Amino acid sequence: MSKVVVISGHPNLAASNTNRVILDEISQAVSEVEIRRLDERYPDFNIDVEAEQQALLSADVIVLQFPFYWYSVPALLKKWLDDVLSYNFAYGASGDKLKGKACILSFTVGGPESSYDPLGYNHFEIEQMLRPLQQTVYLTGMQFIEPVYTHGMVYIPGVYNELSDVQSKAKAHASRLCERIQNVIHDPAIQIERFVREWFARFDVLPADSAEFIRALSEDITLDMMGDHYQGHEGFRDWYTAARRTFKPGCEHLVEQIEVREKGKESYRIELRVRLIAENYKDSPLGGQAVNLLVNEVWQVNLVGNLVQITDYQVMATEQAK
Incomplete structure (x- = not known):
């Protein structure tokens, strides 16, 4: 059976209205899944590199789950990437330890889809902003699987959206992510x-x-x-x-x-x-x-x-x- 390891990069998952819902849904729907909450494990940003590398070695599918912060990943997840994807582990002369594994980016975006357009206030499409992460996956030798992301995933009472709406979208996001994972697991x-x-x-x-x-x-x-x-x-x-x-x-x-x-x-x-x-x-x-x-x-x-x-x-x- 294929093992799925989810790296949760939200800096405060307990306060999340969407990422927490997605992870709860995944934990119930996917068999043999391990969810690693970086905010609980490393509140001081002191990453246990060996433990994280061992977790990745045990995985067939690796999911990076995070909110889209300033057109990238949160600082905690960036620190994790910098420390864990090290020379001779993820790249370099002997850095083939992740080669062949599947990697899925799963993330929530606050802004509406229309804003990620040359005529929108974010100017660039999401896919363009993902290229550094995509290249990171390529360099490690992992397979870059089509990402799963959802727009409009911000809730500010009386200002943006209704809580029930964003949580409903989070459940729909989780459903798409589960389907993506199953497709990868059963890909010949x-x-x-x-x-x-x-x-x-x-x-x-x-x-x-x-x-x-x-x-x-x-x-x-x-x-x-x-x-x-x-x-x-x-x-x-x-x-x-x-x-x-x-x-x-x-x-x-x-x-x-x-x-x-x-x-x-x-x-x-x-x-x-x-x-x-x-x-x-x-x-x-x-x-x-x-x-x-x-x-x-x-x-x-x-x-x-x-x-x-x-x-x-x-x-x-x-x-x-x-």
């Missing part, structure tokens, strides 16, 4: 990409028992490992045994590119570019030399429900590796 490309990253994460450990890999392979799978051919489950076991005799546990597979293409009903082609960084044993065919190898991989998979099954697996050297 996202399910497959998550499977690929979990596959390599487990392979990096090189467990003695190959059963968890076998479960994801069709009985008649064909494997072409840079010219070495294997067939079926027994073929995979032979190849995996040889891999364990060559590489030390603690390998690192970095998925640099991934593209999922639909071939037919429940059938997909996955094109990957993967970098393997590994140590190997001295008595292996590689003679103990460290490996830093870039390869192309092509997988054929079937997706039935939430189950991904690999039917064909090819690994080919890139031009750089030849």
Whole structure:
């Protein structure tokens, strides 16, 4: 089951007329959701970076929920972004920890939609103002999902709107956000990409028992490992045994590119570019030399429900590796 982590960036959620309603609705409608209230956790702005990073690592879908303050996020959420999305975690040479996760911006806007227009008093459209946040998501390698936002979400007694109206709009906003989350969770490309990253994460450990890999392979799978051919489950076991005799546990597979293409009903082609960084044993065919190898991989998979099954697996050297 996919886990959803919601980062609430409202500086005083207890006083909110809309964000609080949205989060209450989400907590009831979405299974396996964790809502992290930054205002409760960090009233002094002293962010526990490790705790926040661990929360993000556990997530498949990350939602940033906030009121739109001065055309951006509130200061507390900006501090969270600055601290948590750090070098070698969210970006940089080894900063791929969030890669492939889905990110949804969900926010409330006080001004009417007509004001976010070249002829309105805010002059620019909301989408234009979101570009720094959109680029932030892109740089981390996360998938930028179409944002959910609602205008006219301010209530000032006797001045702006009625409380019942803005809270009704907040519930409608929550409904749209829930639908967006469900669409992401059940998107085949996202399910497959998550499977690929979990596959390599487990392979990096090189467990003695190959059963968890076998479960994801069709009985008649064909494997072409840079010219070495294997067939079926027994073929995979032979190849995996040889891999364990060559590489030390603690390998690192970095998925640099991934593209999922639909071939037919429940059938997909996955094109990957993967970098393997590994140590190997001295008595292996590689003679103990460290490996830093870039390869192309092509997988054929079937997706039935939430189950991904690999039917064909090819690994080919890139031009750089030849």
